[in-house]
Amino acid sequence: MTNKQRLVLSSDIAKELTDVIDQCEHDRIFLLVDTTTERLCAPRLQDIGVIRNAPHIIIGATDTYKNLDTLAQVWTALGEGGASRHSLLINLGGGMVTDLGGFAASTFKRGINYVNIPTTLLSMVDASVGGKTGINFNGLKNEIGVFNAAHTVILDTQFLRTLDSENICSGYAEMLKHGLISNRENWAELVNFDLNKVDYKHLQDMVATSVAIKEKVVMEDPLEKGIRKALNLGHTVGHAFESLALRLDRPVLHGYAVAWGLICELYLSAVKTGFPHDILYQAVNFIRENYGRFDIDCKQYPEIIELMTHDKKNTAGVINFTLLGDIGDIRINQTADRKEIEEALDFFREG
């Protein structure tokens, strides 16, 4: 297993992919796509000589397919296509494709090289970078997987033009998180960006900054023993909201749940670790305006808290939070009691 990866910010995908493939020793190449990226994104690669003849392994789109059956489908396609330990898998898609494809590559014949070409904002700034791979199992998200970095991640922001505004907002929530764990200048730029009228050139620059923040954290702590937990800001509550929404059969995009989770966890930060109130309200206003609300009532608090206790970042059943003392002042391994969490949920509903 490896934790090193190269990040390439692409301005010419044909050239960069050709260079990466040249540098990466391989016999056969396979392209993994889902039904959406096969239609919308693969055509952008079709004239690139080095992969013109690569078989496309096409899997179902959306998180429902991030399971053992789909994984087996990918292993089977690799095996039947004559893949060896020296073959290369190129994952073209959002987080579901890069997570599942990364896991398939990491386990096929004990591990083959893979390259990620993320096509959503969420996977560009988060999922495809940092070597977390895996699938959902037994109703739990990313329950089975390994840390194993891609050989290279190629970021081509031209793909962002294929996304609807909900998917832009979803990825942008992880960028807000990166802003909060970095510095005030970055945060100010993020909350002044107009998500209703996306300036793609500006977004491209912000993606580069955002990925650099994540990369720095991952390099320091690839296996999440310490500071990588900074990247969990907003996610303890966010994952619980996401799971609740799924149980209620009204699924929400991951980044929306993270944005709502940020409101609760910044509130806890203000109460417990002195996070400035003006920035808390700046975040609340931005998130309310761009992500709307998630309807919960106090009768659902026990279920939300119960969902938090299942988070795989917890130790011995104690709910683990990453909080902030200020922008960039990261406090990992914090806890909160039931009353404090309920207060944060009250703030979320009413604030």
Ligand code: GLY
């Ligand atoms: N998505 C958080 C991390 O990669 O650690």
